[in-house]
Amino acid sequence: MKILQKLGLLLLPTCLFWGGTGLSLVSAQGVKITIETGSNTTATVTSSDAKEPFTGQRPAVDVTILLDTSNSMDGLINQARNQLWNIVQEFAKAKKSGKTPLLRVSIFEYGNSRLPASEDYIRQVVPLTDDLDKVSEALFALSTSGGDEYCGSVITEAIKRLDWSSEPNAYKAIFIAGNEPFDQGPVDYRSACKKAIGDGVVVNTIHCGNYDQGVRGKWQEGAKLAEGKFLNINQDEKVVHIKTPHDKIIIELNAELNKTYLWYGSKSKRQSYATNQAMQDSNAGRGLSSRAAIKSSSLYRNVGRDLVDTYLEDASVVQELKDEELPEELRGLSVQERMSRIEEMAKRRAEIKQQLAEASKKRDAFALEQQRAAQPAAPGAITLGDAFSDAISEQLQESGFEVGE
Template identity: 65%
Template sequence: MKRTINRTLQSVAIVISVSAFVADFGLFGPPAAEADEVTITIKTESKKQEDSSTNRPFVGERPAVDVAVLLDTSNSMDGLIDQAKSQLWNIVQEFAKAKRAGKTPLLRVSVFEYGNTNLPATEGYIRQVVQLTDDLDKVSEALFALSTSGGDEYCGEVISEAIKRLDWNGEPNSYKAVFIAGNEPFTQGSVDYKMACRQAIDHGIIVNTIHCGDYQTGINGKWKDGAELAEGKYMNINQDEQVVHIKCPQDKIIIELNAELNKTYLWYGAEEKRKGYAANQAAQDSNAYGSGGLSSRAAAKSSSLYRNVGRDLVDTFEEDNEAVRKLEVEKFPAEMQGLSPEQRMEKIESMSKRRAEIKAKLAAVNRERLAYIAAEKAKAADESAEDTFGDAFSEAVRNQLQTSGFEIEN
């Protein structure tokens, strides 16, 4: 018996630097058991045609955004790591501008490092540094803890591991992307990069590649081919380009407001965890200050992307007040444990109101700051300046989210 199955595979092309969005794919099931031979014809429609799934109405509580950042930490990549550290909060702000059906996305980020000889050779010189998490302080902590050491960079293997290990969301309207950056040929290692990239796109995950070096060298090394296989974007950067942070008259006010914002956090859980959350928030403020990015971090903290549900009483109460009401007394901050349940709720609601006021002020001052930066950049335009990790990432995210149905605020 011979049957012919005709299916149409619809897809959406996405333009972004190290990450991209994949719409639904019409995957066909296995042939019937009684068939001797099945011929399958796939008609691929033009990538310019919009996939109907892109425009499906969003029905979730918040649109889901999952991003895995895969960084080469071999000897020559110190500049790349420095760029990622100093530009993290600029990148977060790009996500904060995105909305679907009026809702800011729930952003989760994972970090992998690869190509470092301090990592086990039996594991392909790969390490999952951070699982997908909405704890952006944890992501910042992980980036600042990275160090480099020479090694073999296995792009196919680290992409494959990221696809398999991470708990990627199943929201049909989600944006899922891998951003991989490095400088050696994409073809190294025992895992075929073509297989890994196809594996990613089969799971609705776009792969965007950032080659650290010459554009044509990256093409020759198959970085562009890898991106195209997974409907992502190929980019190249100069990993040794110095990141320029423009000092603004608004910085002083933003830093003061950031200090006030920190006072509104009511960390909860076991005592050790409470102290750890508070200490890490302060540590990442310090890290951002040292790399010239504290104003950007403070601005990101004023958005709903910086959330600490499950760690902070205010954020948790706003999402699930019953969970807070049922919390054991010893899990509350020490200063709240002696209060009555009613007094605890009054304290949380008071802090929620205070936080909202500070965030509104921060957002307003940051708009002035961004306008100042734009004007200064226009005056000092340097055509010789090369793209950095943050430049490529931000542009890709902005374009990709827009293509995938998000509205982007200016």
């Protein structure tokens, strides 16, 4: 026991194994201690990386955004809408074992008086999904109304309701933004935050307003309890989109990219997918270049909706679909002919994505130069996107991801 105390391992969870030569203890952190029998008792410590190597198809990233939609939060909602694609770009920089993650995003709203008081003014807007157009659509459908903001309740519901990844070392995080005290409501925020981190979900708190007020309102303590970051933003700060000479070609390439999607399913579903993609392009407004950059990456995927993405993951879908579930251009064709058309479209899409990625890289470089040459931002001019960026890179690396520029 004294040996373990000297090694600082007394409090580690351990498993004990008795062998012919002594006692071995293996901690949950991957540290092995062997105590040999005999006159000279020794302890051997073998450390292994706590981050197990990823061996699956795509490493998991699950992110849930909890937005206060009470009366004073119109600015916050607008920032979320305008900066969604910039936030997603932070994840596009990450890889694990050379593989881009499968990003799923969920949205909850809380503190809105239109929501039932019996449910603590909480609503799950979107479950964890890789359909980023659905996330964007949901953000643009939000509206604010006065209410009571219960942070402990909404964190608890997010942990309970969502199908969080069970992959070892997945990056799982909650980002909760609001401006009222963190300790309001019937659910103790401390137990909610401890439950979250106990399930491997980090909680980052984003207080809209004065830093000291956020500390007094327990936003900092909530983040500490769940091993997240405490951040402050000005929810009314206007989001600035830098215009560049590369935007025109990016917009043109995005339009060409949209022509490569082969939506399938019932007629209403096909129309819905196509309409929503075009609508979210429109909603992106001056941020369309950021959205187009994401559409050129593997984070933007439409498996189960688009035949190209689905075929590349599971070619058998071509044989399983009924003729009426196919897009018009694939009807009346043999299975082999369908596959050839899909492969041609996949090749065309890959070419456009490559051009789009190159144009986006040039755009980012130009925008960065413009930012460096501009006047420094005023103190406190921090937006929701800035807060996400501040936390994501560091936390992804802690979850075993490599994060590039």
